[in-house]
Amino acid sequence: MRDSVNNIWSALQQPPLMVVLYDDYGLLESVQEEVASIANPSWPVRRVSTVDEALSTPADTLALLAPADEGATIEELDGGRDRFVDRTVPVVVFLLRGGSGERALAKAPSLLSWVRSNLIDPSEQDQFDPDAAREEFIRYAGKTPEEWLAMRRRGEIDGSPESLGLTYRALLLEGSDDLA
Amino acid sequence: MTPNWSLLAPHRPVDSGGDQYVPPPSNIGEAVARWVLASGAPVLLGGPTGVGKSTELAQVAALLRRDRAVCLIQLDRFENMRRLDPERMLSRVAQFVGQPRVGAGQGVSVSDVAKGVAALGSALTLVSGLGSVAATLASLDTELPPADAALSSIRTLARLSERRVTLLIDGLEKVPEAAQTRALFDALSPLAEEADVVVVAPWNLAFGAAANEPLLRQGERFFFVRAPEMEPFETAPGVPFLLRLMQRRLTIADMNETPQDFYKVSRDAAYWSGGLPRVFLQLLADAATYALMNNGGEWPEKSNLNDAITDHQEGMRRGLLPGDLSLIRAADGTQGFELPIDAKVRLLAHGLLLERQTPRGVVLQPHPLLRPLLSEG
Numbered sequence: 070m071r072d073s074v075n076n077i078w079s080a081l082q083q084p085p086l087m088v089v090l091y092d093d094y095g096l097l098e099s100v101q102e103e104v105a106s107i108a109n110p111s112w113p114v115r116r117v118s119t120v121d122e123a124l125s126t127p128a129d130t131l132a133l134l135a136p137a138d139e140g141a142t143i144e145e146l147d148g149g150r151d152r153f154v155d156r157t158v159p160v161v162v163f164l165l166r167g168g169s170g171e172r173a174l175a176k177a178p179s180l181l182s183w184v185r186s187n188l189i190d191p192s193e194q195d196q197f198d199p200d201a202a203r204e205e206f207i208r209y210a211g212k213t214p215e216e217w218l219a220m221r222r223r224g225e226i227d228g229s230p231e232s233l234g235l236t237y238r239a240l241l242l243e244g245s246d247d248l249a
Numbered sequence: 250m251t252p253n254w255s256l257l258a259p260h261r262p263v264d265s266g267g268d269q270y271v272p273p274p275s276n277i278g279e280a281v282a283r284w285v286l287a288s289g290a291p292v293l294l295g296g297p298t299g300v301g302k303s304t305e306l307a308q309v310a311a312l313l314r315r316d317r318a319v320c321l322i323q324l325d326r327f328e329n330m331r332r333l334d335p336e337r338m339l340s341r342v343a344q345f346v347g348q349p350r351v352g353a354g355q356g357v358s359v360s361d362v363a364k365g366v367a368a369l370g371s372a373l374t375l376v377s378g379l380g381s382v383a384a385t386l387a388s389l390d391t392e393l394p395p396a397d398a399a400l401s402s403i404r405t406l407a408r409l410s411e412r413r414v415t416l417l418i419d420g421l422e423k424v425p426e427a428a429q430t431r432a433l434f435d436a437l438s439p440l441a442e443e444a445d446v447v448v449v450a451p452w453n454l455a456f457g458a459a460a461n462e463p464l465l466r467q468g469e470r471f472f473f474v475r476a477p478e479m480e481p482f483e484t485a486p487g488v489p490f491l492l493r494l495m496q497r498r499l500t501i502a503d504m505n506e507t508p509q510d511f512y513k514v515s516r517d518a519a520y521w522s523g524g525l526p527r528v529f530l531q532l533l534a535d536a537a538t539y540a541l542m543n544n545g546g547e548w549p550e551k552s553n554l555n556d557a558i559t560d561h562q563e564g565m566r567r568g569l570l571p572g573d574l575s576l577i578r579a580a581d582g583t584q585g586f587e588l589p590i591d592a593k594v595r596l597l598a599h600g601l602l603l604e605r606q607t608p609r610g611v612v613l614q615p616h617p618l619l620r621p622l623l624s625e626g
Contacts, residue, residue: 072360075539075542075543076560078538078541078542079535079538079539079560081536082255082538083255083261083534083535090284090286120329123366143330144331144425145329145331146334147331147423147425148325148328148329148330148331148333148424148425149325149328149329149330149331150325150423151323151325151326151420152326152327152328152329154260154261154326174567174568174587175567175568175569175570176425176570176595177341178297178298178568178598178600179298179422179423181298181564181567181568181599182298182299182527182599182600183260184564185287185528185561185564185565185568186531186532186557186560186561186564187527187564188560188563188564188567190563205360219393
């Protein structure tokens with residue numbers, strides 16, 4: 070199963086560079102925190118804003134690079150990507166989705182060939198698909214969310230943790246087929 | 250046996266003379282080495298990202314070591330290539346040729362040879378005096394203009410080693426502008442009188458800023474590192490090459506030691522890689538990470554590879570500019586003469602279009618990972 074948490078964890082295992090997109094500047098800090106929280110807790114974390122600062126961090130440090138000039142930073146990384154070759158923990162580059170940095174990636178073949186599979190777009194990857202979620206619920210529970218909730222209200226569902234989890238998911242999905 | 254998947258290291262070229270080297274079906278490294286020994290004319294090495302240019306350059310260094318004083322200069326390990334100017338490059342060359350290095354992977358230097366001669370003791374008179382070597386080294390740092398310093402250090406190395414010098418320069422493919430590339434190559438020209446020069450170069454140097462403006466000069470030879478052929482898949486030479494590459498990196502002596510499914514997953518990864526070694530290794534590394542994360546598995550399964558393929562397809566989509574899919578569709582199966590040259594160079598450099606040898610000659614094909622996008626319309 071792929072979601073942004075899985076993708077971030079996977080990319081963190083594969084230094085030297087990865088890219089995470091964010092939606093607006095107000096979310097940048099929380100996205101950085103999310104990445105740091107998924108990373109190995111034994112890794113030191115440094116927040117940096119330039120390529121030179123990222124280069125100066127130890128190879129075993131998680132460097133969170135949020136550049137002010139994203140386009141120029143991508144060009145610099147494209148021209149000097151190999152300076153990071155010996156890192157054991159990645160540098161994570163944060164780019165505004167659809168911004169100058171992401172656009173510059175399309176003209177940065179050297180960098181893109183390194184980060185192609187380590188390019189995370191949480192907002193896109195975590196888009197909720199109600200149809201898929203309903204199908205998964207029905208496959209797992211053998212009932213629609215509405216049927217499950219009706220049984221719950223009639224007291225026909227036990228109080229096991231698994232049942233409580235399913236009830237919570239059913240509440241989220243209740244009526245979601247009306248949305249389609 | 251469970252492999253250490255981090256050994257796949259997709260971003261890392263094989264070190265010169267390293268035992269992980271697997272010759273590609275084209276044997277391009279050997280061809281370049283033969284050319285250098287036979288002609289001495291400058292060689293440019295080009296190809297898509299991730300095809301193995303740096304690995305082949307390192308192999309050329311290993312093959313020439315017996316006959317030449319070899320200097321493998323990986324400029325991109327030290328420089329932002331987009332900002333590199335001729336003086337800075339020549340300073341690096343002078344510095345590299347003059348200074349001692351740890352390990353033999355990058356060749357010899359003036360200082361290494363001088364130390365070797367000093368170790369002979371009574372043989373000191375064989376050279377014109379280590380004092381002059383020390384003076385040369387000192388002057389390289391401060392006194393001489395970079396071009397002269399580079400020239401002098403090459404001559405010193407040739408004199409001390411009693412061999413012709415070969416400079417193998419990696420990283421120039423990351424120089425985006427043709428004018429900047431040409432300026433750097435012009436700066437190397439005087440050195441080519443004294444040494445063999447082999448460089449990894451961007452395609453704009455071969456194709457020119459416009460189709461009728463080739464920037465290659467008379468006497469320069471362009472070697473193209475092409476992704477190995479993957480069709481027909483059952484007999485294509487690229488498949489066993491990639492499997493051997495993976496085995497060598499993971500130190501798997503025999504695929505029979507691995508789960509049967511892994512053999513199939515590896516072959517599927519080879520297919521989806523389009524023959525590009527880096528993409529192949531990335532797909533396997535990602536699939537192995539997904540296996541660990543999703544099923545606690547030690548070996549990736551097909552579903553894990555599918556997740557890795559999806560990641561790559563998304564990454565590939567982000568490498569496209571508006572209109573690229575139409576251009577790629579139009580170029581599919583042609584020689585690409587109709588493509589605007591800038592787009593052609595960019596799509597080939599990204600590996601989004603691959604050159605393939607067919608009975609009709611060399612034609613362009615979309616990378617396999619692009620096919621679902623192309624069929625979306």
